[in-house]
Amino acid sequence: MAIDTQTVIKIASLSRLKIDEDKVEATKDEFNKIINWVEQLSEVDTDGVEPMFAVNDTQLACREDIVVEGNQADKILKNAPIAEYDYFVVPKVVE
Amino acid sequence: MILEGKTGNWEIVCGLEIHCQIISKSKIFSSASTNFGCDANQNVSFVDVAMPGMLPTLNMECVNQAVKTGLGLRAQINKYSVFSRKNYFYADLPQGYQITQFEYPIVGEGIVSIDLEDGSTKDIRIERMHIEQDTGKSLHDMSPTKSFIDFNRAGVGLMEIVTRPDFSSSEEAGAFLKKLRSILRYLGTCDGNMDEGSMRCDASVSVRKVGETGFRPRAEIKNVNSVKFVMQAIDAEAKRQIEVYENGEEFEQETRQFDPVSGQTKFMRKKEFAHDYRYFPEPDLPPLVLSDEYIEEIKNQLPELPDAKKARFIETMGLTKYDAMVICENKETAEFFEKAANGHDGKKVANWLMGDFFAMLNRKNLTIDNSPVSAENLGKLVDLIEKNIISGKIAKDVFEIMSETGEDPEKIVEEKGLKQVTDTSAIEAIVDMVIANNLDNVTAFRNGKTNLKGWFVGQVIKESKGKANPQIVNELLDKKL
Numbered sequence: 001m002a003i004d005t006q007t008v009i010k011i012a013s014l015s016r017l018k019i020d021e022d023k024v025e026a027t028k029d030e031f032n033k034i035i036n037w038v039e040q041l042s043e044v045d046t047d048g049v050e051p052m053f054a055v056n057d058t059q060l061a062c063r064e065d066i067v068v069e070g071n072q073a074d075k076i077l078k079n080a081p082i083a084e085y086d087y088f089v090v091p092k093v094v095e
Numbered sequence: 096m097i098l099e100g101k102t103g104n105w106e107i108v109c110g111l112e113i114h115c116q117i118i119s120k121s122k123i124f125s126s127a128s129t130n131f132g133c134d135a136n137q138n139v140s141f142v143d144v145a146m147p148g149m150l151p152t153l154n155m156e157c158v159n160q161a162v163k164t165g166l167g168l169r170a171q172i173n174k175y176s177v178f179s180r181k182n183y184f185y186a187d188l189p190q191g192y193q194i195t196q197f198e199y200p201i202v203g204e205g206i207v208s209i210d211l212e213d214g215s216t217k218d219i220r221i222e223r224m225h226i227e228q229d230t231g232k233s234l235h236d237m238s239p240t241k242s243f244i245d246f247n248r249a250g251v252g253l254m255e256i257v258t259r260p261d262f263s264s265s266e267e268a269g270a271f272l273k274k275l276r277s278i279l280r281y282l283g284t285c286d287g288n289m290d291e292g293s294m295r296c297d298a299s300v301s302v303r304k305v306g307e308t309g310f311r312p313r314a315e316i317k318n319v320n321s322v323k324f325v326m327q328a329i330d331a332e333a334k335r336q337i338e339v340y341e342n343g344e345e346f347e348q349e350t351r352q353f354d355p356v357s358g359q360t361k362f363m364r365k366k367e368f369a370h371d372y373r374y375f376p377e378p379d380l381p382p383l384v385l386s387d388e389y390i391e392e393i394k395n396q397l398p399e400l401p402d403a404k405k406a407r408f409i410e411t412m413g414l415t416k417y418d419a420m421v422i423c424e425n426k427e428t429a430e431f432f433e434k435a436a437n438g439h440d441g442k443k444v445a446n447w448l449m450g451d452f453f454a455m456l457n458r459k460n461l462t463i464d465n466s467p468v469s470a471e472n473l474g475k476l477v478d479l480i481e482k483n484i485i486s487g488k489i490a491k492d493v494f495e496i497m498s499e500t501g502e503d504p505e506k507i508v509e510e511k512g513l514k515q516v517t518d519t520s521a522i523e524a525i526v527d528m529v530i531a532n533n534l535d536n537v538t539a540f541r542n543g544k545t546n547l548k549g550w551f552v553g554q555v556i557k558e559s560k561g562k563a564n565p566q567i568v569n570e571l572l573d574k575k576l
Contacts (some may be wrong), residue, residue: 013372018183039132054381056133065156067128069140076139076246078145086135087234087243090186094235094242 003031096264097305100337107333109268109298110260111325113275115230115254115285116293117160119268122451123228123252124194131291131495135245143250145189150379156373156384157252160284161201161226162393163255163372167278168221170205174385176225178377186244187231195255197374201383207258207278208402209270210420219271222260228305229253254285260299262311265326272296272322273424280428288323296325300332302340306375311336316360319353328353332360402474404429412441421449427463434470435477443477451491467501468494476504489513489561516562518573522524525563526571529554540576548572 008028012019019027073086082089096104122129125142142149165172179197204222231249233242256275262268276287276294287294312334320324331352339346346381348366353359399407405419408429414422422445423429436444452473456466462568478492479485485493485508496507508514516522529551531536540547555568 009369014182014184014373021446052374056381058381060153060381060383062155062158063121063126063152065154066118066126068126070127072137073136073139076136076141076144082241084243086137088136088186089243091242092235092240092242092254093186093233093236 003035007031035066096266097335098302098337101341105302105333105337105479106305107263107329108260108303108310108328109262109265109303111241111256111258111268111271112535113256113272113295114229114295115164115256115279115287117157117226117254118284118395119154119156119160119252120155121156122250124224125250126154126349127250127415129251130247131248131293135243136247138247139249140219142236143246145191151194151377153380153383154424155574158201158385158391159283160252161224161254162390163282163384163397163475164207164256164279164284165202165224165291166390166394166397167226167282167284168202168207169220169254170224172385172390173199173201173203174387174390175199177382178380179374181227181372183372184373186242186267187246188234189231189246193227193230193403194377194380196225200225202403202455207271207274209274211270212266212416214416215402217261217267219267222257222259224254224256227253227255229532247422251262260301262329265329268329269296270345272325274401277424277426281398281400283398287297292320298332300323300329300338311531312346312407314349314351314360315365316351318354324353324355327358331358334358335485345541354518401426401429407572408432408441411434412445414441414445418442418449419446425463431463431466431470435473437474438476440481443481443509446475447473447477447494450470451524452496455494459498464476467499468497469501472501472503479504483515483564484508485513485515486556486561486565488556489515492561498576515564516559517566522559522563522567523571525555525558526575529558530575532567537576548576551576 005024005028008019008024008031012027077083077086077088080088096107098107117123117131119129121127122140122143125140127140127143128138130138140149142151146375161339162172176196177199178194179198180192181195182192183283184191192315194375197361200223202221205221207221210216229248229251231244231246233244235242237243241514258271262271272289276289279287280292280420283293288294296319297479298316299313300316301311303309303311314336315327316332319328330352336346349564350363350423351360352363354361401423405416405423405471408414408422421430428448432445432448435448456463459467461467466565476490476497479493480487480490489508493504493507496502497504500507533551533554536550540551551572552565554570555572556563556565
């Protein structure tokens, strides 16, 4: 599997990362190095092996349905770049 | 349903995806409240806004509710399910990904039977149902340049139900949404209020020539917020696609939006701009494993569902299919009916309920929960008619009084002296009087104008102020005329 420059640009855009045009080629090479290294895993024969979703067998710990948090808009908004009327404020986003 | 076009007959192929907010006190992965309509960002924990280091912990109640819903959809419950991250960037999603389920949903294939207007039923196949977290809510109309975000909704549990493309008309899709809402409300797992956004619907619509077996490209209509709009959107979109094909144009898969003002769908984006979600297993949550005993325990908590109730009402209470369908759509109505019909004639109680009773609620703009006429009193009223204590006509007057005062009908009949006169000699006196005062009509009747009989009955009942038993009046008139 090889990554081309188009894919680099697409992934950067999906991740909201800015990559300068003159860095695209170098990023592509780095990408390919990493992927080729991970590709070694495909040498292992996994036919008939179920996918593994967790490395340890721990049972999922659950929570009881109780409300213990809230009424802390001031703390929640403390790190917001802009907050008005207890809302987070962002540049207009309309899809 | 067949749609006629210029080039031949077309049919609709439609599937639905419905997001249903889970009823729980706290959110699916945090312990903030799920209350609707609170001040902005008050029901928010640090998990919901993805503060560094915060980890999700699954709310077991959301799992209970999902399993309950799955059983209500007669679906396979998967004992092993996996949470995944669905990655996309949007201002109402602070994590940058939504925790959802992808390859291994908690609920598999199921069936919902829908009731159609012609009295028939159709089985709609459920493909799957998974659980996930809701996003925050953006307000775009508070400023021309800024969007305001409220995270009270972020992290509320959602069940996403996906159907097979089994709908061939907007009527079927509408009937499904009503049935699904009814099942969810019976189960108490989602309140089903589309106008508050606790149930939201996406419709996938395509058309094909009658006889074609494959599927043509589809349009996905996003976030339609009422049953009526879903139906309008399907019809408008199908018509539009047929026109596209018949104009010789091609149609590619795309995402559209329904505009309630024009009743039309609007273009949003092409398939090539579809999101690339890069799903992968959620590393913060191990797989969810359920035991047979657990599923059995939830099964034992299930209430009687609309279809079972309907069948029972038809079988044991003498209701018609239509009566049972109307009464069972709403859990509160079904419970009211059952209480009212207890010990009385079910079919007659149903007639009163669906006639005068519903009309009264409508007129007074009340719901069944705050009806002035109690279920017990409605049952008693039907009994008074059945036992010939009052006539059907007087019963209407008694019902009027009941809906004003909420009084017991037996008490009203007693106090106002409305009891039907069944004493033959008292009625006989009135019959004699009516005959004596209308000798010309008596002659006309005897000369063959037999339809005057009804007029005589009317006169006698009127003279008795409505209290004479019509059957006795008839018998006496037959004898005397």
